[in-house]
Amino acid sequence: MHLRDKILLRKRSLIETVNDELKTIVQIEHTRHRSIGGFAANLMAAMAAYSFLPKKPSLNIEIIERERRIA
Template sequence: MKLSDKILRKRAIIAKVNDPLKNISQIEQTNRRNAGNFLINRLARIAHLYLPT
């Protein structure tokens, strides 16, 4: 399997996970330049869903 095919498969999996999260939390995509910031941002949004306000 070519590398581009593998990357496209992973992208589809990530999209399947991210779409429900975006719909549940009604978030807008921001410009993320750092992978670490992306992960912290994602974890904060998930935590926000489960913590009482």
């Protein structure tokens, strides 16, 4: 497994926290997308609602670039 993959696996809880916020706080739920248009509309609604959240978690993947330069 690549080093980048290992680091991102550690960040999985943060990624799932973002998904949980979208489902509970913003009240957006994943549904089956019956068409590409429905998927795009749901994706845009999720992104718009998420952009209005006051506090957004972020991933710090700067470590990967530093380790690549060292190796």
